[in-house]
Amino acid sequence: MTQIPDITLNNGVTIPQLGFGTFQVAEDDTQRIVESAIETGYRHIDTAAGYYNEAGVGAAVRASGLAREDVFVTTKLRNGNQGYEEALAAFEASRAALDIDYVDLYLIHWPVPSKGLYIETWRAFEKLLADGAVRAIGVSNFLPEHLEKLLAETDVVPAVNQIEVHPTFQQSELVRVSREAGIAVEAYSPLGRGADLESDEVTTIAQAHGVTPAQVVLRWHLQQDTIVIPKSNNPERIAANLDVFGFELSTDEIAQIDALEAGNRTGADPATADFTQMR
Ligand SMILES: NC(=O)c1ccc[n+]([C@@H]2O[C@H](COP(=O)([O-])OP(=O)(O)OC[C@H]3O[C@@H](n4cnc5c(N)ncnc54)[C@H](OP(=O)(O)O)[C@@H]3O)[C@@H](O)[C@H]2O)c1
Numbered sequence: 001m002t003q004i005p006d007i008t009l010n011n012g013v014t015i016p017q018l019g020f021g022t023f024q025v026a027e028d029d030t031q032r033i034v035e036s037a038i039e040t041g042y043r044h045i046d047t048a049a050g051y052y053n054e055a056g057v058g059a060a061v062r063a064s065g066l067a068r069e070d071v072f073v074t075t076k077l078r079n080g081n082q083g084y085e086e087a088l089a090a091f092e093a094s095r096a097a098l099d100i101d102y103v104d105l106y107l108i109h110w111p112v113p114s115k116g117l118y119i120e121t122w123r124a125f126e127k128l129l130a131d132g133a134v135r136a137i138g139v140s141n142f143l144p145e146h147l148e149k150l151l152a153e154t155d156v157v158p159a160v161n162q163i164e165v166h167p168t169f170q171q172s173e174l175v176r177v178s179r180e181a182g183i184a185v186e187a188y189s190p191l192g193r194g195a196d197l198e199s200d201e202v203t204t205i206a207q208a209h210g211v212t213p214a215q216v217v218l219r220w221h222l223q224q225d226t227i228v229i230p231k232s233n234n235p236e237r238i239a240a241n242l243d244v245f246g247f248e249l250s251t252d253e254i255a256q257i258d259a260l261e262a263g264n265r266t267g268a269d270p271a272t273a274d275f276t277q278m279r
Helices: 026-038 054-063 084-098 118-131 144-153 172-180 192-197 200-209 212-224 235-242 249-260
Strands: 007-010 014-016 042-045 074-079 102-106 134-140 160-164 184-188
Touching: 026 042, 026 054, 026 172, 026 235, 042 054, 054 074, 054 084, 074 084, 084 102, 084 200, 102 118, 102 160, 102 184, 118 134, 118 144, 134 144, 134 184, 160 172, 172 184, 200 212, 200 249, 212 235, 212 249
Parallel strands: 042 074, 074 102, 102 134, 134 160, 160 184
Antiparallel strands: 007 014
């Protein structure tokens, strides 16, 4: 079985560098698809209250027969549940849906600056960490100004910032600022939701290594110490996305992919996104 490298977070907890994303995996399909991902070798699953599939993720983890500590589970607080008491209650709802004793990584899904609640939400996260309900706490979609405020006004430095990163949308400055603060970078939509797999450069590099464009893009992330969580519903692609540890990109190939930056954001802009539900 594939050996997935671990990344050590700033509180000493380790996270498998490559995990399995579940955004837009339908509720009814989730247990089957996540079970097959775990069977393929994934040991890190990324879900969210807003994906409405936590129950399927938890059921798959239990059905896998693996010890609980052998699967790393991330979930996220829905935007509409920000606030101290609301976040604590929402965490309990997520823990009940997952039906697992503890969550490995709990993230604030979006900063929602227009609501101004992420500082008090983070204090609830600090309590969950102190209580042992979660092993690590982090943020998602936080821009430099949100990180700066959080670091200035609270005690625990986030373990992770989960942000959109892929060859045509690299957010280099945000990656730099996060890492400088000791926050690991986790790339969501690592394949650009499929859109970054068509480029001539990526295709040529893939042919040279006898691999697929998606494998090249995942390798590009991994070689920069980024945590990645590709999503697929397709068994062949689920397996291929994990089979990325048998080849290495050269410095020149990495530079060619770096040059694909095009400001191509595929998701919402965290500076303005204020939706209260994530569906
Ligand atoms: N924190 C946040 O705000 C946030 C936002 C977005 C996503 N996320 C997380 O990040 C995970 C991944 O992001 P994502 O789902 O947006 O995008 P992604 O992983 O970049 O791309 C998924 C898309 O690419 C296709 N695909 C997957 N593997 C492929 C391969 N080997 N070759 C060709 N196509 C392939 C999938 O189709 P098939 O399923 O048909 O294979 C799907 O359409 C999510 O599932 C979620 O867990 C977090």
